[in-house]
Amino acid sequence: MDYFIELLFGGLTRGSIYALIALGYTMVYGIIGLINFAHGEIYMIGAFTSFIVATVLSIYGFPLLAIVVIAALAAAVWSSAYGVTIEKIAYRPLRHAPRLSPLISAIGMSIFLQNYVLLAQTSDFLPFPALIPEFAFMEPVAHIVGSSDLVILITTTLVMFALTLLIKFTRIGKAMRATAQDRTMAMLVGINVDRVISATFVIGSALAALGGMLIASHIGQINFYIGFLAGIKAFTAAVLGGIGSIPGAVLGSLVLGLTESFATGYVSSDYEDVFAFSLLVLILIFKPSGLLGKAETKKV
Amino acid sequence: MLELRNVNAGYGNIQVLHQVNLIINSGEIITLIGANGAGKSTTLMAISGIIPLRSGKILFEGEFIHKLSPDKLVAKGVCQVPEGRHIFSQLTVQENLDMGAFLRTDKVGIKEDLDYVFSLFPILAERRNQDGGTLSGGEQQMLAMSRALMARPKLLLLDEPSMGLAPLIIKQIFEIVKKINKDHNTTIFLVEQNANQALHIADRGYVIENGKITISDTAENLLQNQDIQKAYLGI
Numbered sequence: 001m002d003y004f005i006e007l008l009f010g011g012l013t014r015g016s017i018y019a020l021i022a023l024g025y026t027m028v029y030g031i032i033g034l035i036n037f038a039h040g041e042i043y044m045i046g047a048f049t050s051f052i053v054a055t056v057l058s059i060y061g062f063p064l065l066a067i068v069v070i071a072a073l074a075a076a077v078w079s080s081a082y083g084v085t086i087e088k089i090a091y092r093p094l095r096h097a098p099r100l101s102p103l104i105s106a107i108g109m110s111i112f113l114q115n116y117v118l119l120a121q122t123s124d125f126l127p128f129p130a131l132i133p134e135f136a137f138m139e140p141v142a143h144i145v146g147s148s149d150l151v152i153l154i155t156t157t158l159v160m161f162a163l164t165l166l167i168k169f170t171r172i173g174k175a176m177r178a179t180a181q182d183r184t185m186a187m188l189v190g191i192n193v194d195r196v197i198s199a200t201f202v203i204g205s206a207l208a209a210l211g212g213m214l215i216a217s218h219i220g221q222i223n224f225y226i227g228f229l230a231g232i233k234a235f236t237a238a239v240l241g242g243i244g245s246i247p248g249a250v251l252g253s254l255v256l257g258l259t260e261s262f263a264t265g266y267v268s269s270d271y272e273d274v275f276a277f278s279l280l281v282l283i284l285i286f287k288p289s290g291l292l293g294k295a296e297t298k299k300v
Numbered sequence: 301m302l303e304l305r306n307v308n309a310g311y312g313n314i315q316v317l318h319q320v321n322l323i324i325n326s327g328e329i330i331t332l333i334g335a336n337g338a339g340k341s342t343t344l345m346a347i348s349g350i351i352p353l354r355s356g357k358i359l360f361e362g363e364f365i366h367k368l369s370p371d372k373l374v375a376k377g378v379c380q381v382p383e384g385r386h387i388f389s390q391l392t393v394q395e396n397l398d399m400g401a402f403l404r405t406d407k408v409g410i411k412e413d414l415d416y417v418f419s420l421f422p423i424l425a426e427r428r429n430q431d432g433g434t435l436s437g438g439e440q441q442m443l444a445m446s447r448a449l450m451a452r453p454k455l456l457l458l459d460e461p462s463m464g465l466a467p468l469i470i471k472q473i474f475e476i477v478k479k480i481n482k483d484h485n486t487t488i489f490l491v492e493q494n495a496n497q498a499l500h501i502a503d504r505g506y507v508i509e510n511g512k513i514t515i516s517d518t519a520e521n522l523l524q525n526q527d528i529q530k531a532y533l534g535i
Contacts, residue, residue, distance in 0.1 A: 171402075178388055178399050185386035188348060190374030190403040190451065 006144045008267040012219070013149045015257025016156035019250045020211030021234035022241070023163070024083075026249040029153065029238070030180040031200045033099070036084055036298025037106040039208060040231015041113035043078050046209025047128075047216040047226065048117060050075040054129055068131050075213050076206035082113075083205030084198050089202070092194075110231075117224040131217040155214065159207065160250060167246065172199050180244070236280045242293020251291055255279070269289045301326040301487055302347070302378075302455055307356035307366075309346045316342040316356065318511045322453070324325035329481050329488045331498040331519070333532055339385050340491040342509070343458045347489075348380045349373050360455070375403050377454030383491075385444040389433025393424055396432045396443055400450030405418035408450065416483075420476055438469040445473075449480065455487045456480065462494045469524065470494065474501055495532035499523050507532075 021043050040158055050071040057067045090109045094102040132148040140141045167173035179186040179196045187193055215230075217224045233256065241252025264273035283290065304322040308315060317340045324330045334340050335391050345351045345360060351369040356365040365373060397417065401410045411484070418425040420440040427435065432443060435486055441461055448456060458477065478501045481488050489502040491500035499519045507515040507528065522528050 057372035120411065174395070174399065175402070178402075179493060181388045181390055182386050185388065187398075188349060188374070188380050188382060188386070188401045189447065192352075192371045223346045270358065298347065 001143050001271075003265065007261045009145045009153075010148050010265075011258035011261030012254065013068040013152050013257070014261060015237075016152055017211045017215045017218075017230075017255035018237045018257055019253035020156060020159070020207045021230060022213075022249040022253045023246065025100065025224045025235050025238040026206050026241070027176075027200050027204050030041040030246075031176065031197055032091070032095070034102050034106065035229070035235065035243075036086075036091075036204075037103070037235075038090075038113060039083075039204065040151065040227035040229075040234070041110050041117075042083050042205045042227070042263060042292055043212040043228030043230055043234075043295060044117065044222075044224065045082055045209040045212075046075040046120060046205075047212030047222045048224075049078040050131075050207065050213035051216065054131060058180065061171070064133060071131065071219025072210055073211055074147035075209040079212075080202040081203040084200040085195060087201045094196075095275035102144035104169065108229075114224055114227070115146060121224060122238055125221045126223065128216040128220050131213070140181050148214075150212050155210070159210065163207075163246070164201070166203075171194070176200060189286060220250040233276060236276060240280060240283050240290055245290065245292045248290055255291070301361060302489070303359040304343075304347070305357045305359070307343075307358065308345060309342060309351055309355040310354065311342075311351065311357075316511050317346065317350070320508075321510070321511055321518075322357070322506060322513065323350065324487060324489055326454075326487055327481075327485050328504065329477070329490060329502045331490045331492055331495075331505045332503040332508055333495040333498060333505060335531075336493070338508045339463055339511040340508060341459055342511075344380055344382070344459050344491055346375075347457060348378065372401070374451055377452070378450040378457070379451045379453035379455070380457040381444045381459060383449045383459040383463065385437075385440045387432040387435070387440045387443055390433065391432055392429050393432060393435070393443060394428040395426075396447050397428075397450050400447035403451065409449070413450050413452060417449050420449075420479070421446060428517070438465050438473075441465060441469075445480075452484075453486060458488065458490045460491060460493060462492065462497065468495065474498075475477060477501060495528070496523075496534075 021039065023107060024039050030033060052069050052076040054071040057070060086109050090105045091102050093106055131143060132151045134142065138147045167176060173184065174200065175191045175196050178191060179193055190245050234253065236254040238249045238255040239251070241248030241257060246264045256279065260272050260276050264272045267289065302324040304320050307317055308318040309315040320343060323435065332340055332343060340454040342351065346353060349368055351368050351454050356363055360376060360378060365376065366500060384386060388399060391399065404410055404473055423439055424446060427439065432440070435443060444475060446462065449457050461473050461477065465473065474497050477490065490502065499522055505522045506513050
């Protein structure tokens with residue numbers, strides 16, 4: 001039973017990190033209909049930024065909590081700047097081009113950013129400082145659920161809750177929903193669509209950066225290539241849940257995380273990715289719009 | 301109030317509008333009639349800033365507006381109800397109306413206008429918590445017009461409000477267009493294929509053929525014009 005619970009929490013932790021990344025994919029897709037393949041790199045840049053900031057601050061002897069908060073904010077801001085810039089230079093000029101063009105541009109941005117970090121940093125794995133301490137009160141259950149699992153779960157739950165409120169009730173949230181449903185009409189009611197798109201990239205990038213920092217601290221190492229597989233997995237989760245749907249991205253991520261965790265635990269860790277992508281294939285065959293994706297209904 | 305000067309516009313390689321000239325005075329109902337593909341909707345999209353002009357100028361209240369983005373135009377009071385209504389189908393009726401008032405901050409005025417559109421279309425008040433996508437075609441048209449009114453427009457652009465609706469509802473919609481014009485002295489630019497109805501409520505009309513304005517006259521004269529009768533009124 002302990003083993004089952006351990007796998008369950010492992011899967012949920014994994015799933016919530018996927019969710020933080022998958023939200024960026026699904027929100028951008030919802031607004032501009034583009035799969036932003038550079039999104040995994042945004043996550044990687046977030047991890048690197050928090051690594052650099054945390055290292056510098058710990059040299060100056062900041063307390064751990066301050067390090068975590070400042071590193072998270074720095075990662076979110078820096079990754080958002082990358083996200084918005086990528087949209088401006090690589091996607092916006094192609095907004096009226098055929099759909100394939102921005103997609104290729106996105107793949108190009110992804111390769112560019114990987115190599116940029118490779119050259120600017122290193123190709124080696126870097127040891128990432130443990131930002132989350134082992135809590136004393138967790139000791140009795142530490143062999144099943146780690147402290148960082150707990151922190152990751154609580155943080156992502158809070159973030160998702162905040163995001164839901166933002167989208168449902170704020171002005172920018174309403175503008176995002178309207179733009180996702182009908183961009184021309186959004187313009188005609190006076191929404192500055194460029195600003196909405198930038199805001200979407202800011203939110204998606206900040207979430208990915210947070211995910212990058214949390215998982216890097218959990219695993220304990222990073223390199224320039226971590227964005228690739230994490231990006232593909234999160235994209236899979238977004239498609240699983242129904243691309244364009246925000247609750248779908250979260251659900252898809254949790255399903256994917258749990259599948260991987262249980263498959264690794266009960267079958268073999270060698271087949272982790274096989275199970276993840278088999279799940280994707282099955283969903284695409286039997287429910288192509290994803291778990292919560294809706295087939296478009298329009299009345300003319 | 302609105303003036304188009306030698307406007308050329310189009311999509312990709314296709315030029316749709318050729319040297320379009322048009323004047324709309326404050327308080328008027330002006331109609332633009334023409335066949336499918338003549339360039340009626342393109343004219344409205346050019347005015348709203350959705351498609352850029354190739355050349356020419358557009359003036360609104362004495363100011364050049366053809367380089368402004370669509371949201372700036374809404375802020376100036378130019379609002380459009382596009383063809384096909386474009387309801388936000390997953391937002392409720394109330395949320396759709398809120399979106400219409402997106403740029404406004406005067407809570408009192410918004411409430412007044414909300415009461416006004418509910419007085420025009422009581423059915424919308426009944427359905428205010430329903431998703432926009434669940435409304436019938438006629439109700440969607442009412443919602444689309446109400447949403448535009450929520451921006452308190454000075455100039456209301458209506459693109460084929462009668463399309464696909466039952467005759468009785470069409471009659472109601474045209475009566476309300478007339479009423480909106482009277483109640484708030486809202487200038488109305490009405491694009492229609494239903495030329496007969498449109499000319500009966502309009503002050504003046506323009507005829508567009510293949511992207512060129514061919515006739516401009518008072519609505520009464522256009523109704524009497526034999527060419528118009530043959531081509532657009534089916535008489």
